[in-house]
Amino acid sequence: MADKGTRQKRRRGPAGGPHGMMPGEKAKDFGGTMKTLISYLRPHGIAVSVVFLFAIASTVFSIVSPTILGDATDEVVKGLMSPAGIDFSALLDILILLIVLYALSFLFSTIQGYIMAGVSQKVTYELRRAMSEKMDRLPLKYFDSKTHGEIQSRVVNDIETVNQTLSQSLTQIITSITMIIGILVMMIRINLLMTVTALIVLPLSMLVIRLIIGKTQRHFKAQQKYLGEVNSHVEEMYTGHTIVKAFNREEASEEVFDEYNEKLYESAWKSQFLSGLMMPLTNFIGNLAYVAVCILGGHLALNGSITIGNIQAFIQYVRSFNQPVSQVANVANLLQSTAAAAERVFELLDEEEEVSDQKADGTPALSRENLRGSVGFEHVGFGYEEELIIKDFNFQVQPGQRVAIVGPTGAGKTTIVKLLLRFYELNQGRITVDGNDIRDYSRKELRGMFGMVLQDTWLFNGTVRDNIRYGKMDATDEEVVEAAKAAHIHHFIMTQPKGYDMEISEEADNISQGQKQLLTIARAILADTPIMILDEATSSVDTRTEALIQQAMANLMKDRTSFIIAHRLSTIRDADWILVMNHGDIIEQGTHRQLLEENGFYANLYNSQFAED
Incomplete structure (x- = not known):
């Protein structure tokens, strides 16, 4: 239970954990992350297989179309050079076949897009549900060490990045690879020499693509990191906007936002610019091949080695060849970004969960039926890291007893309550309810025993x-x-x-x-509930309202075991027993009158508040 000041420092400190990845750092395990992501597709294997088949079919129909169009061109050229003229019947048959191919390509493309959109949404739904269920099982210390923006960025932004890749990029990989292979086959079929000429620039394209991918990954990683920082700051400032205005901290808030926003802008600008640079560069290199093919094709046509229709078809293939190459490059770039996002999602899903509710001997957890409400602390020790905050805490609370816990800030008062609810596990000792270790109850049963009224309503x-x-x-x-x-x-x-x-x-x-x-x-x-916890329940109200709350609390605590944590010592005068804590230890205990008569730590606290009043 880190206090608010500690949490605030964490928010302002260097990002840690998944958000602490440095901008230049790549995904730790690209292959392992993608393998895990693919495992979410396995339950949809049949649908994904259909998508791949339809994507290939759509691409094949699209690849064959330029050749059919070249045949139509040859038919027109032959008719113009023949005394009999153009054979419009044959030309019509070719055009009908061409239209059918285009229609089939469109149909298969539409169907596979529809199916894949459904699959991607189902996988995204499963990931979101898995993250939601995971957060219910995470210990409170995880949320104490992370900002809201960090977690929100994973649940919203990172999963949406994965969704975009699944819905668009996977099928694009299949269609692009199929198109590259198919176009190569058709180009070789038309003319080998022209194909070799067109492919001379391919290694140069691959080199450019590799260089760009290498530079963009670190910027995509930084973009996700700083997006989480911006989300966290905006959420924090919106939640506390009244305090920000009251202390005239608007400008300071804007400065912090501008700092985060500037970093997000820089990383996003660089990642988007570099990834966007890939297409024009590959197009430029492709145009060099296009010029060489045009010159060679003209020479071959003059020698009668190739028909005009074949030249037309080949030029279309050359123009089309650059597109799937660029798409593969873009998808490879997106996969890097997706791996970075998916890795952050899976890191959360792999976080250590709360200790199992299962009893050590395998017997079922206890039920809270017929609960009397006695609570015992037996040599309880607890610390957030290695240093113990609660040290050898011992106390027994009888059913229906009202026990007040008082002490200065940081004494361990609230921590005792959080240990009761098993928000944290003990380092040593045990806590019992009706003589049974609280670890023998399921968390649901245990927390159902307690009602809570907190300072932070x-x-x-x-x-x-x-x-x-x-x-x-x-x-x-x-x-x-x-x-x-x-x-x-x-x-x-x-x-x-x-x-x-x-x-x-x-x-x-x-x-x-x-x-x-x-x-x-x-x-x-x-x-x-049989046991009640009241944590600073009257610390933020005026005296008149406090009187109303005191009456309501009296009704609330009637016939219930109650733990009352209070800074205002006037509110716990009627408690059956008062525990005075300091530095994690019980230093005094007794009734209000007994503690005043002892004239010790409690008496000093009480008298100092009375003097202030």
Whole structure:
């Protein structure tokens, strides 16, 4: 549980993990990444096979067409030189055949495009679902070490890059390779010498393509990296736009954005320019071959070695030959970009997950039925890295007891609560509920035992009723109303024009902080869990609202085991037991009166707050 300051530093520090890849670094394992990506296509093997067959058929029909058109030209030339004139019947047959070939090529191309679009969307859907399910299984420490923009970039941008490649580039590879082979065969069939002349410049094209691909990959990698940085900054600034304005930090925010945006611009500009340079360069080299073929073809035609129709067909093939070569080069470039994106996706999917819920002896996890609510800490030790924050923590909470945990910032108060919910695993010791190790419960069962009211209230964009019902999705409207009444928020709700159908805005900024807190208390009351956690629940409200919240919290904690974390010590005077923590240890414990009489650490904290008040 890194504190907010630590998380903020992480956001501003050098990008780490997958986003920490340097701009000049290529995909770590291109072959392995592409192999993994292809494995997602295997369940759609039949559809992909049909796509490949149709792509080849469409290309073959397209390749044969120039030869048929050359035959039509020869028929016209022969008719012009013959006293009998042009044989329009034969010419019509050739033209009909040509139209049929073009139509078949279009049909097969359309069908394979339709099928491949469906396959690519299914694979993309599966990847998104896999990432969504993976994030549900990732430990909280993963999200503490990554910004929202980093994760969002992987789920949205990287998967969309993969989608574009699957929907367009795979079939383009097949059609381009088929076209290159087919065109070569047809060119050799027409004239070997002209074919050799046309291919002399091919090695030069390959050299140019290889040089460009080598330079563009690092820029594509940097583009994905800085896109995540921009997303993260925009999300952060939008979420905290009120604070940014309040502290007149707009210019500073713009400077940071400009820095990230400039890096994104530079990497995107270079990657797009260099990849876009490939086509005109290969076209220029191809035009050199085109000029040489035209000169040689004219010479051969004068010698009677080749017909005008064959020259026309050959020139079309030469012009067409450059296109698939350039497409293969572009696709090779895109595959590098795709490998970089897919690698980042698979890195997330390969992240270490939460420890399994399965018990060590293989027996089923315990149920929370008939739970009494006693909680025990036995020699608990925990640290985020090697240094322990919680050291040899021991305490027993009886059913229905209200236990307050107090201490300065960084003492380990919130960490204790997060360990209860198994957001993190213990380094040593164990925590028990009703005498059973919490690791013997499934996380779903364990977290279902606890209701939570946090300092950072979370409400989603929806109605008041839906936000309260989030604590118990099958609750009736009557149960929702009763929970709202117990939380002292019913009156406020009924004063709104739409009552319980009032829409909470996306940022929940159309209600006050106190009202948000009361709604979260209503949600916790509705959940009706045997153990309750209240973490700084009254730290952000005024005194009058605090009194309302205190009444609501009293209703919430009735007959429940409760953990209360508070900075305002006046709010925990009536707690059954108070634990005073500092540097991960319990340094004092007792009732409010006992601790004041001891005149120790707690008394100093309490008196300092009373003096401030």
